[in-house]
Amino acid sequence: QKEVEQDPGPLSVPEGAIVSLNCTYSNSAFQYFMWYRQYSRKGPELLMYTYSSGNKEDGRFTAQVDKSSKYISLFIRDSQPSDSATYLCAMRKTSGNTPLVFGKGTRLSVIA
């Protein structure tokens, strides 16, 4: 079993739809959770980060962490064609200089 599981998609939705992206993980030591957006042939761009369980909202984006279920989600409201990209979940165990562990990434297409 991989440490972080993420459905690679592809996921195609109409413009204006609510998008739900998810990751599960197996190691309960993970404490810091992030979502990155990656456009083709570009480096990942940080969208959201959360510590431990709970919700965090930033504009059209909401990140949720449920540590009891080892499950994290990213919701995108009023999706736009410019949201079309690959979304990667990432997490790490401590606050020190430790590397991130990534999910496979989900390819999202928002159709106008």
Next chain:
Amino acid sequence: GAVVSQHPSWVICKSGTSVKIECRSLDFQATTMFWYRQFPKQSLMLMATSNEGSKATYEQGVEKDKFLINHASLTLSTLTVTSAHPEDSSFYICSAIPPGPGYGYTFGSGTRLTVV
């Protein structure tokens, strides 16, 4: 703030030659940087952790003699792919940890290496 610059953005080289990729933290000091490799439609695979002033820590299966990492200053880490072969063709991305609160790492824009 917290910008990581990676150069070049793409490079083509002949088999057997070496290629150097630079990763710079532009507005902060980074004692630690990470190097990743990404194949098409795949996630980022950690290659090594680069520490300023000391040897890099390589992940299992990564050839340290082929992928030379030098972190000579607090703002620059370099990855040199030595004696490149077509199977080394990939997208290489560096990452650094900006100081201050927050847990998100900043990534460079990536380098697409094609070995012919």
